[in-house]
Amino acid sequence: MKPLLLVDGYNVIGAWTVPQREHLTIEESRDRLIHMIADYAGYSGEEVIVVFDGHYTDRPMSTRIEQYGIQVVFTRHGESADNYIEASCEAAPKWRKVRVATSDAVEQTVTMGRGAVRISSREFLMELSQVRTQGKRTVAAPPSRGDLLTRLTPQQREIFDRMRKGEAEE
Secondary structure, three states, X not given: OOOEEEEEHHHHHHHOOHHHHOOOOHHHHHHHHHHHHHHHHHHXXXXXXXXXXXXXXXXXXXXXXXXXXXXXXXXXXXXXXXXXXXXXXXXXXXXXXXXXXXXXXXXXXXXXXXXXXXEOHHHHHHHHHHHHHHOOOOOOOOOOOOOHHHHOOHHHHHHHHHHHHOOOOO
């Protein structure tokens, strides 16, 4: 089973400078982001679900469509993208690698508690840009300043990652 990447769509758009610089509408921003993520998914080999809030809409049901090889979800009225992402993390098997792209601090904490790896919206946008310019299959995001995990050795990070996921010692 492929690794899973869950993207909080509007959160990523909020961290992205292109829509404001190019005066894009929210629909144009969504479409461009979906295209970029679909391109990225082709290189990364991850199953990607991009989730957009329907929290303040009148939509009675969630809408889930496949577009350009990725899943795009618009949540129903009263359901935030955060709720959908949390439920998806909870439903994923413990052995499946799950990443969540959002800059919402509470969402990062909740999803990490459910076994997912977090990536900020800015870091995710950098990954998208790197894949597009370099065309590499896997891209390492630059470490965040002040992130304790960036100061650990790869072996130490692996131990903490296994502990977080509840995996047994080998």
